[in-house]
Amino acid sequence: MDKRTAFNNRWLPLLLLLPQLVITLVFFYWPASQAVWSSFRIEDAFGTSTEFVGLENYQVLFSTPAYYQAMVTTLIFSTAVTVFSLSIALLLAVMADREIKGAGVYRTLLIWPYAVAPAIAGVLWYFMFQPSLGMVARGLRGMGYDWNPLLNGNQAMVLVIVAATWKQISYNFLFFLAGLQAIPKSLIESAAIDGARPARRFWTIVFPLLSPTAFFLLVVNVVYVFFDTFGIIDAVTGGGPAKATTTLVYKVFADGRLGGDLGGSAAQSVILMFIVIALTAVQFRYVERRVNY
Amino acid sequence: MAGVTLNTVRKTYQGGVDAVKGVSFDVPDGAFCVLVGPSGCGKSTLLRMVAGLERITSGDIAIGDRIVNEIEPADRDIAMVFQNYALYPHMSVYDNIAYGLKNRKTPKDEIDRRVREAAKILAIEPLLDRKPRQLSGGQRQRVAMGRAIVRKPQVFLFDEPLSNLDAKLRVQMRVEIKKLQKTFGVTAIYVTHDQVEAMTMSDILVVMNAGEVEQIGTPTEIYRHPATRFVATFIGSPPMNLVPGTMQADGSVRVGEAHFRLPPHGFVPGRTVELGLRPEDIVIGGSDNAFDMKIEFVEELGATQLVYGRLDGAQLIVQVPSGSVTGAGGTVRLGIAADRLHVFDPATGRRAV
Numbered sequence: 342m343d344k345r346t347a348f349n350n351r352w353l354p355l356l357l358l359l360p361q362l363v364i365t366l367v368f369f370y371w372p373a374s375q376a377v378w379s380s381f382r383i384e385d386a387f388g389t390s391t392e393f394v395g396l397e398n399y400q401v402l403f404s405t406p407a408y409y410q411a412m413v414t415t416l417i418f419s420t421a422v423t424v425f426s427l428s429i430a431l432l433l434a435v436m437a438d439r440e441i442k443g444a445g446v447y448r449t450l451l452i453w454p455y456a457v458a459p460a461i462a463g464v465l466w467y468f469m470f471q472p473s474l475g476m477v478a479r480g481l482r483g484m485g486y487d488w489n490p491l492l493n494g495n496q497a498m499v500l501v502i503v504a505a506t507w508k509q510i511s512y513n514f515l516f517f518l519a520g521l522q523a524i525p526k527s528l529i530e531s532a533a534i535d536g537a538r539p540a541r542r543f544w545t546i547v548f549p550l551l552s553p554t555a556f557f558l559l560v561v562n563v564v565y566v567f568f569d570t571f572g573i574i575d576a577v578t579g580g581g582p583a584k585a586t587t588t589l590v591y592k593v594f595a596d597g598r599l600g601g602d603l604g605g606s607a608a609q610s611v612i613l614m615f616i617v618i619a620l621t622a623v624q625f626r627y628v629e630r631r632v633n634y
Numbered sequence: 635m636a637g638v639t640l641n642t643v644r645k646t647y648q649g650g651v652d653a654v655k656g657v658s659f660d661v662p663d664g665a666f667c668v669l670v671g672p673s674g675c676g677k678s679t680l681l682r683m684v685a686g687l688e689r690i691t692s693g694d695i696a697i698g699d700r701i702v703n704e705i706e707p708a709d710r711d712i713a714m715v716f717q718n719y720a721l722y723p724h725m726s727v728y729d730n731i732a733y734g735l736k737n738r739k740t741p742k743d744e745i746d747r748r749v750r751e752a753a754k755i756l757a758i759e760p761l762l763d764r765k766p767r768q769l770s771g772g773q774r775q776r777v778a779m780g781r782a783i784v785r786k787p788q789v790f791l792f793d794e795p796l797s798n799l800d801a802k803l804r805v806q807m808r809v810e811i812k813k814l815q816k817t818f819g820v821t822a823i824y825v826t827h828d829q830v831e832a833m834t835m836s837d838i839l840v841v842m843n844a845g846e847v848e849q850i851g852t853p854t855e856i857y858r859h860p861a862t863r864f865v866a867t868f869i870g871s872p873p874m875n876l877v878p879g880t881m882q883a884d885g886s887v888r889v890g891e892a893h894f895r896l897p898p899h900g901f902v903p904g905r906t907v908e909l910g911l912r913p914e915d916i917v918i919g920g921s922d923n924a925f926d927m928k929i930e931f932v933e934e935l936g937a938t939q940l941v942y943g944r945l946d947g948a949q950l951i952v953q954v955p956s957g958s959v960t961g962a963g964g965t966v967r968l969g970i971a972a973d974r975l976h977v978f979d980p981a982t983g984r985r986a987v
Binding site for chain 1: 685686706707708709712713714716718720722723724735737780
């Protein structure tokens with residue numbers, strides 16, 4: 342597709358691009374370069390002076406078992422949240438796409454959770470599952486289940502996964518629903534006449550046609566679990582117990598803000614940045630090629 | 635092979651809109667049936683009910699001897715060509731054509747043989763590896779046809795399949811579809827709002843209006859003996875002229891100064907009627923039922939010309955060979971054969987004689 346516009350004046354295109362460039366520079370490249378710069382320095386205990394130490398922050402990081410632990414935690418957390426939020430949202434969208442009574446109300450209700458701020462959502466889930474006060478926690482205990490995410494790391498992990506998934510489902514649902522509604526009805530009808538049952542229609546027609554949407558959501562969700570789940574984790578578990586729910590992004594906050602290690606924290610965020618860049622690049626390179634038609 | 639029978643088929647949508655109001659007709663095995671009518675007349679709804687895409691509110695639809703009211707589209711042994719072709723965009727042309735066979739668990743080598751055979755018939759063999767978006771409108775139309783014929787169904791259903799093509803392709807595909815249908819001998823139901831397609835393709839023509847059948851017959855019957863005023867004006871281009879007149883004791887209809895003598899039956903002197911004259915049935919200088927018309931306007935069509943004038947105040951269009959009339963202003967003497975006249979009851983719109 343060739344949609345070139347020829348500008349006679351060489352300054353006009355630059356001027357038109359300027360707002361976008363300024364925003365990108367100020368809000369992305371500037372902080373990112375600051376992070377890279379800080380990651381090469383160490384601040385003294387009282388924050389009065391800093392010293393250039395080269396790659397020392399990175400060396401320290403990769404020799405700490407806790408860092409690898411955070412990576413594993415992140416891997417489990419991100420995989421679970423992405424898989425669950427995408428598949429549940431797809432299921433709900435397929436259900437909501439059918440012609441049912443009150444579809445409008447049903448769809449609106451499903452979209453609402455997205456309007457809840459992450460920290461509020463976190464507090465909500467925290468209260469529901471809080472061992473001594475929470476309604477759900479009481480119910481679980483009443484059924485004889487030893488529920489205590491404050492002490493049990495696996496239960497804490499389940500809790501943050503559920504909370505983070507719940508938060509993301511609405512967003513995914515919205516896109517899946519829009520994607521489903523963009524598929525011409527005649528394609529489904531044609532497949533029905535061609536002898537395909539509903540399940541086969543879904544897997545051979547609907548799902549392939551939805552895959553560009555699914556791919557886009559995959560990228561967005563991975564970025565979401567890597568960065569935006571900070572609020573939920575902070576509100577629900579605070580990274581605990583015993584760092585069982587400390588993901589990479591939470592560790593950046595814990596080490597930098599709580600631990601006062603700005604250099605080390607900066608190094609972590611630089612690594613995190615590269616991980617996400619790499620993941621996105623891989624997804625675009627290998628997955629997108631298969632979903633285009 | 636099987637025919638299609640509709641028995642008082644009715645469709646009422648939620649909210650009480652009657653899309654189809656009790657339609658009955660038979661399409662014999664191997665016949666090409668065209669449903670024609672203006673937008674919103676219920677013809678597409680009717681077709682979709684035969685396909686099983688739309689539920690029937692009441693009545694019965696049978697394919698062959700089998701009532702299919704409750705049978706899934708997949709099990710009706712039909713193939714349908716949609717207006718937008720409905721090709722699966724993520725599949726190659728080959729896979730598009732093979733899809734229905736794969737769903738029916740046809741052996742692989744047989745699928746391959748049949749897909750290639752269908753592609754050969756439609757001259758789309760070089761396109762088998764392409765995706766639908768790489769095809770032109772006419773090629774997509776062929777692929778959609780291929781998908782229909784490869785299954786060797788009992789019935790072909792067409793939902794305005796040519797309306798997205800340009801005029802030239804439309805004429806070409808019209809002939810091809812008709813030929814294919816004759817070759818395979820498969821019963822076909824074809825929905826269109828284009829009266830040329832309706833006249834040229836059909837063995838049986840069903841004219842619909844406002845959810846009801848106005849007339850069923852061969853194209854010639856419908857053209858020569860339209861049962862209602864609606865059919866008379868819908869079929870034929872330019873449309874039939876209708877002028878108000880009064881039946882006379884001498885067995886003629888009087889329109890202003892002019893008298894039109896009719897075949898002598900069903901005559902009630904004094905009755906007010908609408909007299910129908912097809913533009914192409916009116917001749918210059920004819921001795922039968924002669925009358926004079928002042929020429930208001932002439933349109934040149936190349937082979938013919940359309941002469942506009944008035945008959946007792948009502949507009950009249952006359953189609954005559956080119957060069958018969960020169961310019962507006964003059965008066966021309968016209969005539970029409972008695973057996974080419976149509977008489978309708980102005981109140982019911984039905985044929986009166």
